[in-house]
Amino acid sequence: MPLNRETALSQRRVAIVGAGLMGFWHAHAVRCSGSHIVAVVDQDADVARRMAKRFRGLPYTSLNVCLAHERIDIAHICTPTETHASAIRACIDAGVSVLVEKPFSVCAKSTAELIDAATKQDVRLCPTHQYAFQNSVAELVSQLPNLGELATVDVAFQTAGGGHDKARWPYIAADVLPHPLSILQRVFPTEDLAEAPWCMAANGRGTWQLTAQIQTALVRILLSVEARPTCARIVAVGAGGTFEADLFHDYGIWSPGHASRRSKISAPGLRAAKHLVASTVNLALRAARWEPAYPGLRNLVKEFHQQHAKGVPISAGQIMQVARVRDWFLSSAAAGRAPGTAQERVG
Numbered sequence: 001m002p003l004n005r006e007t008a009l010s011q012r013r014v015a016i017v018g019a020g021l022m023g024f025w026h027a028h029a030v031r032c033s034g035s036h037i038v039a040v041v042d043q044d045a046d047v048a049r050r051m052a053k054r055f056r057g058l059p060y061t062s063l064n065v066c067l068a069h070e071r072i073d074i075a076h077i078c079t080p081t082e083t084h085a086s087a088i089r090a091c092i093d094a095g096v097s098v099l100v101e102k103p104f105s106v107c108a109k110s111t112a113e114l115i116d117a118a119t120k121q122d123v124r125l126c127p128t129h130q131y132a133f134q135n136s137v138a139e140l141v142s143q144l145p146n147l148g149e150l151a152t153v154d155v156a157f158q159t160a161g162g163g164h165d166k167a168r169w170p171y172i173a174a175d176v177l178p179h180p181l182s183i184l185q186r187v188f189p190t191e192d193l194a195e196a197p198w199c200m201a202a203n204g205r206g207t208w209q210l211t212a213q214i215q216t217a218l219v220r221i222l223l224s225v226e227a228r229p230t231c232a233r234i235v236a237v238g239a240g241g242t243f244e245a246d247l248f249h250d251y252g253i254w255s256p257g258h259a260s261r262r263s264k265i266s267a268p269g270l271r272a273a274k275h276l277v278a279s280t281v282n283l284a285l286r287a288a289r290w291e292p293a294y295p296g297l298r299n300l301v302k303e304f305h306q307q308h309a310k311g312v313p314i315s316a317g318q319i320m321q322v323a324r325v326r327d328w329f330l331s332s333a334a335a336g337r338a339p340g341t342a343q344e345r346v347g
Contacts, residue, residue: 018078108323129182134296136245147238150217162225170333194324250295251282
């Protein structure tokens, strides 16, 4: 008798690698998806033990030991970026599918090597680009026909994670960059973002603007570790109207493009009312779903778990696009500014 989808998901055996903040939220998403956490891996035995107890798995301080002793279908890697490659390779060697926190690896070269190794072993790899799987982004994609020919697409991420070490700020921004890029992949699914003619401007104080024309749209990505308040938002403007989404809270509002004297007068109040209604409904729905943080993560986790035996929600090509643009950003940030495509500058 064939298994239904819920039964199949419950048999997915998952290891959480890295029992910090993101490890906790990955474990939360796994549990909500219906899969089964069998192990939690962390170098700190006490931390591993506490999280394992909470999610009813077994604690380990070594990923290799865990893979040797447990039958794992999927590993969620939530450790620092510099550890990703070795952890992913261990999982590939064990035939275990991987959902890894962004950025996928330290550079495009390492990313390509890991994808090649996984392809040879028929292992599925996927980065945690959860913003691209938010309901508000899905709503934006559904509104693209109503937006018509796009004029501008602005994506802004202002993060509080920069700290006081200014030398680290470009790397912090580079680690955030996969989020807007993955959203743009949903908006422009036929475009190779690594081939876009990106230009960059920087203020020398923790803020960068990346600009490129993609199809008809002037696309701008703003990354800042010092601008406040923190935010994540996208505004897409087309001939038929505007769609704007608050990505932190995962809701969006649509403004039609027709203009009249009455609509101009009422626009500020109407826009404020739309935000109030949309944000209130969104908070109520998230509370009902018990989704206090990282909207989109649960959607991505469930989709990857459902597909992991036959496919992935984010393709190898999309993973490489993001890795190449990230490499270009880091090299450009070191030089101050550097126009040109990511493909030309990174290879």
